[in-house]
Amino acid sequence: MSHEATEPAAADPGIEEIELELFVRAMQRRHGYDFSQYAPASLKRRVRQLATQLDCGTISALTGRALHDAGLLPKLLEGLSVPVSDMFRDPAVFRVLREQVLPVLASYPQINIWQAGCAHGEEVYSLAILLEEAGLYERSQIFATDLSTRALQHAREGIFPVREAQQWSRNYQAAGGSRSLADYYSARYGLLKLDQRLRRHVTFAQHNLVSDRVFCEAHLVLCRNVLIYFSNPLQDHCLQLFHDSLVRGGFLCLGLRESIDAAAASTDFAPVDAARRIYRRTGGEWRRP
Amino acid sequence: MTAPQAVVVGCSAGGLDALKILLGGLDPALPQAVLVCCHSGSDSVELLCELLGRACPLPVFEALERQPVRGGAVQLAPSGYHLLVEADRHFALSVDPRVCHARPSIDVLFTSAAEVWRDALVGVVLTGANADGADGLRQLRRLGGCAVVQSPSDAEAPAMPQAALDRAGADHCVTLEAIAPLLNRLCLP
Missing domain, CATH: 3.40.50.150 (Vaccinia Virus protein VP39)
Incomplete structure (x- = not known):
């Protein structure tokens, strides 16, 4: 089966779980934002999508960027916060x-x-x-x-x-x-x-x-x-x-x-x-x- | 593959009639949870549950956030929300952007269920006019789950099962009528 390198969904979920933990820890220690109490399934999706958007092959690569590239924080927070809504939704x-x-x-x-x-x-x-x-x-x-x-x-x-x-x-x-x-x-x-x-x-x-x-x-x-x-x-x-x-x-x-x-x-x-x-x-x- | 603990089903255009046939043929003794993502376009998942509940020998209801996944029951994704499963086998919802123009998205449900149940999961892709479900089914197979796809020639809208076959392949590619008996065989000891 062929895998595209840019598709983080193809990562091993066991390893990805460790990567997600480390990302959350990095966000907390480096930037003071604590995502550890976010519901894991959606958080993982969003972090994965950020990794894809930012051309990071893995969540670990994204963690590296999060640690070393201070200018990236607004982009990260945007990707991890509430998605857009509609006027008068419901x-x-x-x-x-x-x-x-x-x-x-x-x-x-x-x-x-x-x-x-x-x-x-x-x-x-x-x-x-x-x-x-x-x-x-x-x-x-x-x-x-x-x-x-x-x-x-x-x-x-x-x-x-x-x-x-x-x-x-x-x-x-x-x-x-x-x-x-x-x-x-x-x-x-x-x-x-x-x-x-x-x-x-x-x-x-x-x-x-x-x-x-x-x-x-x-x-x-x-x-x-x-x-x-x-x-x-x-x-x-x-x-x-x-x-x-x-x-x-x-x-x-x-x-x-x-x-x-x-x-x-x-x-x-x-x-x-x-x-x-x-x-x-x-x-x-x-x-x- | 180990004995399945859950079944995920995705459908789009033509899905309501297909679901009636599939769910109607399930064995009432089925102990697994059956999770369904259907692009109904309607606001009312309640109505959908009622319609399908009449056809299905298992109870059919809406999946509620923070509630445990229930075995021996069919649970539907609410309209307008992605349905996900947490590792502790509780439901979670999300209003993240649409995937393949769809929310709920079959890819989202299949991917998250595959990570929870791995090789103890059966995924079913039925009729539909887009490609939702293909990536999710691929991930499901990668993690050892069993993929069932409705034969495109048998589907009211062939695009979705065809996309699933192209992208993920399948362990079983059968007609709609044959899916429920197949699930009963796979799921009952």
Whole structure:
């Protein structure tokens, strides 16, 4: 059977496991980023893909680059962080946010929202549109965080391929949008650029869910399809973090296929719409073990 | 090859009808887990589970993240997510980019299952109009698993089984009707 040298999938999985361990250790010791609590199957895929993209034949070769080429770090973090999303992905979720969550948030004089793992910002801009249309944006602040500085830079720019527009418009309508999504972007040269006024109350910042702490008192935390990449203990750690950040009665919105039932911290959240993975922080302070 | 502990199945265009026939022919005493990745294009894996559950003597349900892989049951990848298996035989999901324009991707499921079960895995590629599954099946065979491919001439869409044959080869290349009896033979002691 013929093997292509550029295809890391052809490596022996036993050896690759050792290589992955060493890569994780190198990232931790050299750069201070700890991926040891990431779910192994997806982490291995991503590291493999990075090795391929960077023309490293093996994960070991990638580890060498990670150790010696300091300029490579942003690229590595980009490859290991949350993948891109869509605007109004899972429209039913945004409809519940619009119809059930925002009316409650409206009772606060100042609304703080933390989107953890914002990737290229598709959902940040979606949120900003929801708030704008609910007349709440002037007293809202969105903290959009991600591990990857490259992703954050992309999110700030708000530029996406125009071919996404059709699907995103359908999503926007299905989420209960009252206008046309085209009101919020301009299209040119195959790209769409979101109205930069939408980010006037957005703060983009680097934040690592593994090691960084709570930085704001939030009324809503969105963290969709981020925890699926984490092991059970790290998932639980993040739920504690969200709990600590949320005001009593604050909302938590997770990805549609995420399950938190087994996590110890899940008892501190009560479902608002279990199928859409929207919860509220229940009373009581978080009890540190 | 040792006695199989799991079966992975991939299909695309024409897959629903093919799955009904395949799953419908499985022996109800099958102790293995059967994991299915089907590009259905529909948002509702629940509906798919219900349709297939009516045809199949084994329980059919959606694979849930962090849950253990269950033997004697068919578990489907949810639409919009890649399905992976961790070394501790629990399911994991991912929203990483599409592979061969597909999410869930057969390559992703097959590759991760092959690393877990190695030579105790059977992989089945059915009808489909793209090349997803070919790389995954190749990896599965490299690690000692047993590859079953539907004869392209028998498939509603021949491209996918043909790509699998070209890229991975097969231990068995048979008609759809013959796959369930073959799996029963391979899987039951």
